[in-house]
Amino acid sequence: MVFVRNFLSFLIVFAFILLPTAIGQVVSTTPKVVDKGSITVVGVSKNYGMSTKSKPLFDQWTSFLNQATSISNQNKKNEYLGISIPKSWTKFDYITGVSVSSAGSIPAGLTSTVVPAQKYALFTFKGSLNAYEKETDNMLGKYLKESKLKWNQEAPLIEVFKSGAFTPENMQSSTNEIDLYVPLKN
Numbered sequence: 001m002v003f004v005r006n007f008l009s010f011l012i013v014f015a016f017i018l019l020p021t022a023i024g025q026v027v028s029t030t031p032k033v034v035d036k037g038s039i040t041v042v043g044v045s046k047n048y049g050m051s052t053k054s055k056p057l058f059d060q061w062t063s064f065l066n067q068a069t070s071i072s073n074q075n076k077k078n079e080y081l082g083i084s085i086p087k088s089w090t091k092f093d094y095i096t097g098v099s100v101s102s103a104g105s106i107p108a109g110l111t112s113t114v115v116p117a118q119k120y121a122l123f124t125f126k127g128s129l130n131a132y133e134k135e136t137d138n139m140l141g142k143y144l145k146e147s148k149l150k151w152n153q154e155a156p157l158i159e160v161f162k163s164g165a166f167t168p169e170n171m172q173s174s175t176n177e178i179d180l181y182v183p184l185k186n
């Protein structure tokens with residue numbers, strides 16, 4: 001089991017940092033506007049500066065994935081969340097976790113957070129995780145601006161990594177699906 005976890009950690013770092021392959025696209029450059037109810041999330045939370053590079057975030061994902069199966073009351077198995085919560089103009093908390101029906105007993109090293117209800121611009125991306133990282137800038141900048149919607153940069157931004165995105169064989173798959181929920185100003 002330890003070997004499998006270490007091997008998975010290696011594959012995640014290898015796929016995100018070392019492989020140049022980046023195949024994927026945003027399903028629609030025009031976002032859907034959706035109202036999303038509050039979400040209770042259990043996972044790993046860390047504080048970062050706005051200039052944080054990818055490597056510490058990938059390390060956080062690896063740490064979380066090693067503990068994900070110990071979280072009870074998960075709403076959807078194998079659906080993982082990345083939540084960015086602004087703390088100031090230079091700092092943010094990033095939570096890697098799962099949505100739960102109730103926090104219940106929280107395993108050591110994990111935290112529980114409630115993301116309040118919010119109106120969001122929803123973008124759906126399909127493709128490799130490398131391509132997603134590159135396309136995120138377009139979703140948060142160009143496509144959102146073209147839609148005339150206003151990003152509420154003081155509210156949490158939510159990424160939903162759908163089933164299978166983090167299995168070793170799917171890291172570079174063109175079938176990964178990720179929803180990006182960008183909070184909107186009223």
